[in-house]
Amino acid sequence: ETGVTQTPRHLVMGMTNKKSLKCEQHLGHNAMYWYKQSAKKPLELMFVYNFKEQTENNSVPSRFSPECPNSSHLFLHLHTLQPEDSALYLCASSQDPSAPSYEQYFGPGTRLTVT
Amino acid sequence: GQNIDQPTEMTATEGAIVQINCTYQTSGFNGLFWYQQHAGEAPTFLSYNVLDGLEEKGRFSSFLSRSKGYSYLLLKELQMKDSASYLCAVRDSNYQLIWGAGTKLIIKP
Numbered sequence: 302e303t304g305v306t307q308t309p310r311h312l313v314m315g316m317t318n319k320k321s322l323k324c325e326q327h328l329g330h331n332a333m334y335w336y337k338q339s340a341k342k343p344l345e346l347m348f349v350y351n352f353k354e355q356t357e358n359n360s361v362p363s364r365f366s367p368e369c370p371n372s373s374h375l376f377l378h379l380h381t382l383q384p385e386d387s388a389l390y391l392c393a394s395s396q397d398p399s400a401p402s403y404e405q406y407f408g409p410g411t412r413l414t415v416t
Numbered sequence: 417g418q419n420i421d422q423p424t425e426m427t428a429t430e431g432a433i434v435q436i437n438c439t440y441q442t443s444g445f446n447g448l449f450w451y452q453q454h455a456g457e458a459p460t461f462l463s464y465n466v467l468d469g470l471e472e473k474g475r476f477s478s479f480l481s482r483s484k485g486y487s488y489l490l491l492k493e494l495q496m497k498d499s500a501s502y503l504c505a506v507r508d509s510n511y512q513l514i515w516g517a518g519t520k521l522i523i524k525p
Contacts, residue, residue, distance in 0.1 A: 305458070343420065343515040344503070357512070391458070399511045401446040401466060407458035 304328040305408035307392050313414045314382065322377040322411045324392030332398040333375040334405065335367060338389040350375060351398055382415045389413070418442045420516035422504050427522045428494055436489045436502050436519045444509020450478055450489045451503040453518065459503055462489070491521075499523045 305326045314320050326333060335347040349357035350369040364386075366378040375392055389412050393405040421439045428434040440448070447466040451459040465471055465480035465487060477490040489502055501518040508514055 341424065341517055343517045344505075344513075346512065401507055401511065402464055404449060404461040404464060405513070407451075407460070409456075409458045 305392060305394055305406050307390075307408035307411050309411055310409065311412045311414075313416060314379070315416055316382060316384075318382075319378070319380040321379065322390055322392075322413075324375040324377075324408055326373055326375075326392075326394040326406070326408075328394055328406060330394040330396055330406070331372055332395045333369060333372070334393040334395075335375065335377050336391040336393065338391055338410070344391070348377075349398060356398070379413075382413075384415050387413055387415045418508065418514045420504055420506060420514055422502075422516040422519045424517070425520045425522065427524060428491075430494055430496060430523055430525050432494050433490065433492050434494060434521065436491070436504075436521065438487045438489070438504035438516055440485050440487070440504070440506045440514070440516075442506045442508045442514055445482060446507040446509065446511060448478075448480055448487050449505045449507070449513070450487075451505065452500050453503060454500045462502075494523050496523050496525070 308323045332351045334349050337345045347361045348367040353369050364381050368376040389410045391410045392408040395405045396403040419441045450462040452462050453459040463478040470479045475492045480487045501520045503518045504516040505513045
């Protein structure tokens with residue numbers, strides 16, 4: 302148990318659907334992250350929130366829309382996705398994104414398949 | 417550009433020792449992390465190195481040479497449960513984590 306939960310664990314959606322991924326951390330951390338993990342590729346950082354404020358948006362297409370209502374919850378809203386968006390979406394949290402030694406704690410991920 | 421290189425896959429025998437290498441080229445350096453990820457599970461933190469040298473933690477050790485842009489993760493007394501992917505990540509000058517693609521370690525009896 303890592304203290305970071307994600308729902309759903311698996312999601313299959315069509316290209317015209319709208320869905321949301323949810324992440325919750327029970328660790329009292331200040332920062333939360335969304336990553337995309339594709340097979341045999343490095344983790345791609347998508348969004349960073351620090352104290353509910355978005356601090357990073359790494360050129361992510363607008364069909365991905367994050368929401369962070371408080372320091373414990375993070376959502377990723379999905380609409381009109383493409384098949385190449387199929388991947389494992391990982392949520393993570395940490396104490397302070399600017400502190401070098403703080404590790405990130407990951408959730409189990411949502412396996413997304415876009416048909 | 418920034419780059420982290422690690423072998424795609426390695427195979428080792430139960431009870432043996434294996435060394436997983438990671439080389440990096442990043443804009444700045446604020447530490448190097450190793451994570452373990454079992455198939456279908458979350459990555460979990462293994463180690464953090466910011467100074468040169470060896471950090472030992474039970475069966476796992478991690479080494480760093482900043483001048484060479486090089487690290488390795490050493491796993492001793494391998495167990496079947498060590499079969500997993502091992503991810504190397506470097507925190508750059510902007511405190512962003514730059515990730516390698518991971519090394520899939522297969523342990524054979």
